Amino acid sequence: xxxxxxxxxxxxxxxxxxxxxxxxxxxxxxxxxxxxxxxxxxxxxxxxxxxxxxxxxxxxxxxxxxxxxxxxxxxxxxxxxxxxxxxxxxxxxxxxxxxxxxxxxxxxxxxxxxxxxxxxxxxxxxxxxxxxxxxxxxxxxxxxxxxxxxxxxxxxxxxxxxxxxxxxxxxxxxxxx
Amino acid sequence: xxxxxxxxxxxxxxxxxxxxxxxxxxxxxxxxxxxxxxxxxxxxxxxxxxxxxxxxxxxxxxxxxxxxxxxxxxxxxxxxxxxxxxxxxxxxxxxxxxxxxxxxxxxxxxxxxxxxxxxxxxxxxxxxxxxxxxxxxxxxxxxxxxxxxxxxxxxxxxxxxxxxxxxxxxxxxxxxx
Amino acid sequence: xxxxxxxxxxxxxxxxxxxxxxxxxxxxxxxxxxxxxxxxxxxxxxxxxxxxxxxxxxxxxxxxxxxxxxxxxxxxxxxxxxxxxxxxxxxxxxxxxxxxxxxxxxxxxxxxxxxxxxxxxxxxxxxxxxxxxxxxxxxxxxxxxxxxxxxxxxxxxxxxxxxxxxxxxxxxxxxxx
Numbered sequence: 001x002x003x004x005x006x007x008x009x010x011x012x013x014x015x016x017x018x019x020x021x022x023x024x025x026x027x028x029x030x031x032x033x034x035x036x037x038x039x040x041x042x043x044x045x046x047x048x049x050x051x052x053x054x055x056x057x058x059x060x061x062x063x064x065x066x067x068x069x070x071x072x073x074x075x076x077x078x079x080x081x082x083x084x085x086x087x088x089x090x091x092x093x094x095x096x097x098x099x100x101x102x103x104x105x106x107x108x109x110x111x112x113x114x115x116x117x118x119x120x121x122x123x124x125x126x127x128x129x130x131x132x133x134x135x136x137x138x139x140x141x142x143x144x145x146x147x148x149x150x151x152x153x154x155x156x157x158x159x160x161x162x163x164x165x166x167x168x169x170x171x172x173x174x175x176x177x
Numbered sequence: 178x179x180x181x182x183x184x185x186x187x188x189x190x191x192x193x194x195x196x197x198x199x200x201x202x203x204x205x206x207x208x209x210x211x212x213x214x215x216x217x218x219x220x221x222x223x224x225x226x227x228x229x230x231x232x233x234x235x236x237x238x239x240x241x242x243x244x245x246x247x248x249x250x251x252x253x254x255x256x257x258x259x260x261x262x263x264x265x266x267x268x269x270x271x272x273x274x275x276x277x278x279x280x281x282x283x284x285x286x287x288x289x290x291x292x293x294x295x296x297x298x299x300x301x302x303x304x305x306x307x308x309x310x311x312x313x314x315x316x317x318x319x320x321x322x323x324x325x326x327x328x329x330x331x332x333x334x335x336x337x338x339x340x341x342x343x344x345x346x347x348x349x350x351x352x353x354x
Numbered sequence: 355x356x357x358x359x360x361x362x363x364x365x366x367x368x369x370x371x372x373x374x375x376x377x378x379x380x381x382x383x384x385x386x387x388x389x390x391x392x393x394x395x396x397x398x399x400x401x402x403x404x405x406x407x408x409x410x411x412x413x414x415x416x417x418x419x420x421x422x423x424x425x426x427x428x429x430x431x432x433x434x435x436x437x438x439x440x441x442x443x444x445x446x447x448x449x450x451x452x453x454x455x456x457x458x459x460x461x462x463x464x465x466x467x468x469x470x471x472x473x474x475x476x477x478x479x480x481x482x483x484x485x486x487x488x489x490x491x492x493x494x495x496x497x498x499x500x501x502x503x504x505x506x507x508x509x510x511x512x513x514x515x516x517x518x519x520x521x522x523x524x525x526x527x528x529x530x531x
Contacts, residue, residue, distance in 0.1 A: 028282035105382035205459035
């Protein structure tokens with residue numbers, strides 16, 4: 001447990017460890033903010049989590065594991081993401097439901113320092129669905145595979161890929177994962 | 178990734194970021210301690226998570242979102258919370274079950290520094306229920322909306338509001354969320 | 355919120371708090387790495403999370419709570435853990451399924467400093483199962499009870515005990531929890 005020890009000597013290794021752990025917390029916080037925006041139905045906030053040319057992809061695990069490009073949804077820019085918000089809130093007919101995202105702790109796979117630096121991270125998620133009058137149920141589980149960039153406005157997704165385990169039920173996927 | 182850099186110059190912004198991230202971890206730890214007390218059925222420990230005049234509220238999302246005061250349960254002090262423990266463990270007839278709380282990373286919405294300072298935070302939760310002889314099942318999902326005060330005995334809830342997504346099943350709600 | 359304040363005076367208490375919180379994050383990261391190895395089916399990586407004489411135990415809550423030694427699975431060394439990997443991947447006939455671990459924030463119960471120091475920690479988990487062509491479902495929920503040692507190769511389990519809430523379904527338990 002070679003933690004932070006301010007005031008006496010501290011090795012560069014401790015410093016590096018501290019930076020890395022704090023970055024994990026920062027990604028956890030980003031995931032919590034993202035989940036809250038969706039679960040509170042603040043859909044207009046959703047595009048702001050992405051870079052202008054950010055990507056949002058929802059893909060079955062089988063396709064991802066085989067390297068197949070086939071995806072349930074692939075939005076290639078913030079503009080397309082905004083269009084999706086419009087569809088979800090204005091035009092797509094669907095039976096309404098609530099979502100609840102419970103996200104596990106993040107793994108940081110690679111990290112560049114400073115503004116503009118890229119962080120590659122992933123986290124497991126479970127999304128629960130509650131339809132009016134029904135019990136809550138497991139809806140979609142999988143993992144986020146993320147490319148995150150540090151900007152002047154905070155961390156933004158260059159790419160968020162939601163790789164889900166089950167191929168069923170998803171004809172009814174309306175709200176973002 | 179402008180983390181902590183002890184020994185050379187560090188901006189006030191880095192310092193602020195570090196403080197904020199550590200506070201998130203501290204709230205996660207509080208949530209883990211709270212979940213463990215309930216899931217391990219240490220119900221007598223439950224009131225100690227609250228201030229003397231602390232509130233515990235369990236409320237359907239629909240009522241919360243509409244600003245309605247109607248709640249499934251509203252305990253207005255540690256005394257009432259202790260009474261509830263007595264009811265759960267001594268007087269209320271119910272079929273027993275285990276609970277398991279899996280809580281997502283916390284979001285800190287506002288934070289005052291120092292002892293007596295108030296922290297407003299939230300976190301998504303999923304509670305699973307296991308009845309003897311049955312499989313585990315999704316029981317209650319939602320989010321905690323918390324007002325937390327730093328005291329000499331650690332962080333305490335001035336208010337914990339459990340806002341759940343589904344209105345069904347809950348006639349059977351016995352143990353705390 | 356007496357966080358880290360580099361450059362001006364900081365009490366030993368702040369320092370201790372910071373160390374403790376960072377250790378929590380480190381355990382969260384270990385849990386995320388462990389979950390990812392299993393969920394990505396990198397089963398050959400699984401033994402490397404344990405010490406050479408590390409133990410892996412899967413036990414029903416009822417037996418654990420009563421202090422009974424009876425366990426569904428008890429592997430007493432990394433060698434036995436490797437044998438189990440061989441069984442799972444090569445010899446045991448079973449209907450395949452995906453797993454998805456969502457782990458809550460860790461609680462550190464005790465921590466010794468420095469290399470070789472022992473950390474006792476626990477965390478709640480939910481494992482979801484997805485069979486080909488089926489929806490994802492709650493599979494196994496419970497808590498990890500861990501003894502973790504800091505080695506030159508990072509944190510390793512001296513013992514990971516998975517205490518699960520439900521005794522049903524588990525005749526079909528194949529992959530590690």
